[in-house]
Amino acid sequence: MTAYKPSPNLSPPIASVGVLGWLRKNLFSSVFNTILTFFSLYLLYLLIPPIVQWGLINADWVGESREACSSGGACWVFVNVRFSQFIYGFYPSEAYWRVNLAFILLALLVIALLIDHFPKKHWIGIFTLVGYPIIAFYLLYGGAFGLEVVETYQWGGLMLTLVLAVIGIVLSLPIGILLALGRRADNMPIVKSLCIVFIEFWRGVPLITVLFMASVMLPLFLAEGVNFDKLLRALIGIVLFESAYMAEVVRGGLQAIPKGQYEAAESLGLGYWQSTLLIILPQALKLVIPGIVNTFIALFKDTTLVLIIGLFDLLAVVQSAFADPEWLGYAVEGYVFVAVIYWLFCFSMSRYSQRLEEKLHTGHKRN
Amino acid sequence: MTTHVQEKLTPTKPPFWHDPRMRAILFQVIVLAGVIAFFVYIIGNTLHNLEQRGISTGFDFLFNEAGFGIIQTLIEYNETSTYGHTFMVGLLNTLLVSALGILFATMLGFTIGIARLSQNWLIAKLAAAYIEIFRNIPLLLQIFFWYFAVLRALPHPRQSWALNDLVFLNLRGLYLPAPVFGQQFWLVGIALGVALGLSLILKRWAKYRLDKTGQTFPVFSVALALLFGLPFLTFLAIGSPLSWDFPALKGFNFRGGIAVIPELTALLIALSIYTAAFIAEIVRSGIQSVNYGQTEAAYALGLRKNKTLRLVIIPQAMRVIIPPLTSQYLNLTKNSSLATAIGYPDLVAVFAGTTLNQTGQAVEVVAMTMAVYLTISLLISLLMNWYNRKVILVER
Numbered sequence: 001m002t003a004y005k006p007s008p009n010l011s012p013p014i015a016s017v018g019v020l021g022w023l024r025k026n027l028f029s030s031v032f033n034t035i036l037t038f039f040s041l042y043l044l045y046l047l048i049p050p051i052v053q054w055g056l057i058n059a060d061w062v063g064e065s066r067e068a069c070s071s072g073g074a075c076w077v078f079v080n081v082r083f084s085q086f087i088y089g090f091y092p093s094e095a096y097w098r099v100n101l102a103f104i105l106l107a108l109l110v111i112a113l114l115i116d117h118f119p120k121k122h123w124i125g126i127f128t129l130v131g132y133p134i135i136a137f138y139l140l141y142g143g144a145f146g147l148e149v150v151e152t153y154q155w156g157g158l159m160l161t162l163v164l165a166v167i168g169i170v171l172s173l174p175i176g177i178l179l180a181l182g183r184r185a186d187n188m189p190i191v192k193s194l195c196i197v198f199i200e201f202w203r204g205v206p207l208i209t210v211l212f213m214a215s216v217m218l219p220l221f222l223a224e225g226v227n228f229d230k231l232l233r234a235l236i237g238i239v240l241f242e243s244a245y246m247a248e249v250v251r252g253g254l255q256a257i258p259k260g261q262y263e264a265a266e267s268l269g270l271g272y273w274q275s276t277l278l279i280i281l282p283q284a285l286k287l288v289i290p291g292i293v294n295t296f297i298a299l300f301k302d303t304t305l306v307l308i309i310g311l312f313d314l315l316a317v318v319q320s321a322f323a324d325p326e327w328l329g330y331a332v333e334g335y336v337f338v339a340v341i342y343w344l345f346c347f348s349m350s351r352y353s354q355r356l357e358e359k360l361h362t363g364h365k366r367n
Numbered sequence: 368m369t370t371h372v373q374e375k376l377t378p379t380k381p382p383f384w385h386d387p388r389m390r391a392i393l394f395q396v397i398v399l400a401g402v403i404a405f406f407v408y409i410i411g412n413t414l415h416n417l418e419q420r421g422i423s424t425g426f427d428f429l430f431n432e433a434g435f436g437i438i439q440t441l442i443e444y445n446e447t448s449t450y451g452h453t454f455m456v457g458l459l460n461t462l463l464v465s466a467l468g469i470l471f472a473t474m475l476g477f478t479i480g481i482a483r484l485s486q487n488w489l490i491a492k493l494a495a496a497y498i499e500i501f502r503n504i505p506l507l508l509q510i511f512f513w514y515f516a517v518l519r520a521l522p523h524p525r526q527s528w529a530l531n532d533l534v535f536l537n538l539r540g541l542y543l544p545a546p547v548f549g550q551q552f553w554l555v556g557i558a559l560g561v562a563l564g565l566s567l568i569l570k571r572w573a574k575y576r577l578d579k580t581g582q583t584f585p586v587f588s589v590a591l592a593l594l595f596g597l598p599f600l601t602f603l604a605i606g607s608p609l610s611w612d613f614p615a616l617k618g619f620n621f622r623g624g625i626a627v628i629p630e631l632t633a634l635l636i637a638l639s640i641y642t643a644a645f646i647a648e649i650v651r652s653g654i655q656s657v658n659y660g661q662t663e664a665a666y667a668l669g670l671r672k673n674k675t676l677r678l679v680i681i682p683q684a685m686r687v688i689i690p691p692l693t694s695q696y697l698n699l700t701k702n703s704s705l706a707t708a709i710g711y712p713d714l715v716a717v718f719a720g721t722t723l724n725q726t727g728q729a730v731e732v733v734a735m736t737m738a739v740y741l742t743i744s745l746l747i748s749l750l751m752n753w754y755n756r757k758v759i760l761v762e763r
Binding site: 026027029033036037040041043044187188189190191194200201203204205206207208209212213216217219220221222223224272297301302304305307308315319331332335338339342343346347350 | 387388391394395398399402409412413415416417419485486487488489490493499500502503504505506507508511512515516519701702704705707708715719723729730733736737740741744745
């Protein structure tokens with residue numbers, strides 16, 4: 001009696017595994033898909049080689065003036081020469097270290113906050129929110145510790161963009177949380193309706209009109225002799241506008257907290273602020289972190305609008321740089337430079353929010 | 368003894384600041400007083416400042432002569448028109464660019480969103496790249512790019528890019544042939560109306576028959592044939608009363624046809640491309656939100672792939688898609704105010720810009736501008752709430 005010996009498995013058909021299998025499955029699975037594949041390849045062929053040719057191969061990188069740009073491709077010399085202006089605006093060059101220091105400090109703090117299980121994290125958080133703004137103010141504006149005052153009209157470029165974005169983000173979040181709580185306060189109808197009116201009003205109008213209002217109407221609102229500087233006025237507009245959006249995001253989180261959590265907090269004898277701060281908000285904010293980051297991204301992109309009321313943010317500085325007769329005709333290079341900077345910031349933020357979403361997504365997941 | 372215990376048990380009234388209801392009332396009174404004080408302060412200051420600067424108040428300026436021209440007007444307008452006219456021209460231009468932008472952004476966005484879910488790896492990746500690139504670049508930058516870097520680099524009118532001598536593109540704008548309607552053309556419109564009515568009746572009848580007998584009727588194709596065929600036959604029957612006005616180079620510029628100014632083109636391209644990236648993501652997440660079990664159930668019932676899509680997936684996906692889609696439409700309308708940065712004469716540019724500078728009546732002008740956008744927002748959200756109530760999932 002011979003023992004049963006299974007014959008070896010047949011290897012899968014050559015066209016269904018490996019590179020060939022992948023190609024067949026993903027690119028040529030049907031006639032229509034094949035046509036689409038060739039169409040996309042043709043599109044890529046039309047787009048990629050000319051862009052690489054223009055931006056990298058035929059480009060000029062170093063030089064002093066437009067004479068250095070003779071290869072017919074992109075003239076990165078323009079960006080190179082104006083680089084410090086794009087970054088710092090009209091900030092006095094001997095004080096660049098102050099801007100650098102302020103933003104390096106911010107970057108270190110943010111990195112420390114983003115790393116999981118970083119020691120003493122909440123102290124760093126408190127320092128970032130309370131101590132850092134004071135340090136940054138004196139570093140950037142000066143006026144104390146022997147630092148010379150740099151008036152805000154000298155601020156510009158990427159530095160101004162970051163100042164607007166960071167202050168906007170830091171201020172709009174707490175205001176937004178308060179507004180969201182107010183909108184959910186059913187036992188206080190007056191506060192509730194005030195919050196609703198505030199939120200819906202700012203969400204219903206475009207940011208430009210808000211900035212117009214901040215720049216032409218705010219001076220009328222104030223008592224005679226009181227005058228805000230332009231940057232502060234723009235900031236007020238941005239914060240009012242973004243806090244309304246933030247409020248709606250936070251409200252989404254508050255609504256997602258089950259009623260049992262409120263009741264449990266109450267039955268433990270916690271008062272309103274205790275239960276809100278210790279039970280509700282930590283859960284609600286965690287739920288809406290992706291939404292908050294998305295609002296940050298929108299705010300970051302929206303800061304470009306300040307150029308309409310005459311502030312020189314990154315886009316405005318670049319825009320004015322190629323109006324210079326010396327560099328006429330290099331608009332594309334300037335725009336590409338600005339686009340890449342914005343893209344890097346926004347894309348990394350959105351990737352971070354996606355990662356968080358996955359990390360915080362502890363429920364059921366089905367595909 | 369007993370009386371003593373009784374005395375101890377009588378509930379003591381807590382001080383009023385420990386009573387949540389009293390506290391709520393107190394807090395609201397304080398907030399309200401604060402808000403009122405704030406407004407009183409602001410209004411007082413504003414009135415004082417306006418008087419100091421000699422700026423008149425009220426809406427009388429709307430009847431004054433504006434004295435400036437506008438490069439694109441949908442209604443009769445010239446330098447002698449009033450500021451009220453300026454307002455209307457700006458409003459119509461805003462509505463024009465928003466409506467066209469919504470149309471193009473929807474078409475592009477749905478295409479990209481579906482491409483993002485394609486089985487074809489290359490197409491899906493290309494769509495993803497499109498979304499990630501255009502979503503993360505500020506809109507204003509994109510508008511500037513199209514206007515200053517692309518459209519400004521177009522040739523002069525004499526070297527226009529031409530398509531079959533019908534469509535011309537140059538530095539001054541895009542020139543398209545304009546239809547000239549003949550005398551009896553209104554009959555075609557009537558025919559279209561009749562076809563629309565017939566289609567609606569057909570739809571109800573088909574539904575009725577489906578409920579009664581279970582037989583389906585190809586409503587969509589028949590209605591489509593009706594909608595195109597009836598007006599076209601009418602058009603032929605009354606002797607084709609339609610001619611075209613072609614743009615032609617006369618002197619230094621083109622005359623005739625429809626001229627689309629480059630500001631409008633740039634704004635439209637940028638708004639459509641930018642918003643389409645967001646719409647694509649909405650469409651993708653909407654389709655993905657429909658549980659895969661629904662597809663399996665539909666297959667188990669014997670529905671084919673396209674019927675599954677049309678009858679099962681899309682109706683459920685639309686419920687998820689429509690609310691964020693409307694808010695994107697709203698965003699597009701609000702973003703169209705960036706027109707002012709490149710000089711497209713929208714509401715913000717001609718009214719909150721030029722009119723404000725000329726009259727100095729900041730409060731009235733900004734208030735009117737904001738009121739327009741607020742009205743549009745409120746109208747759309749009312750519509751939205753109505754739709755939401757209609758499609759809300761009826762759960763057990």
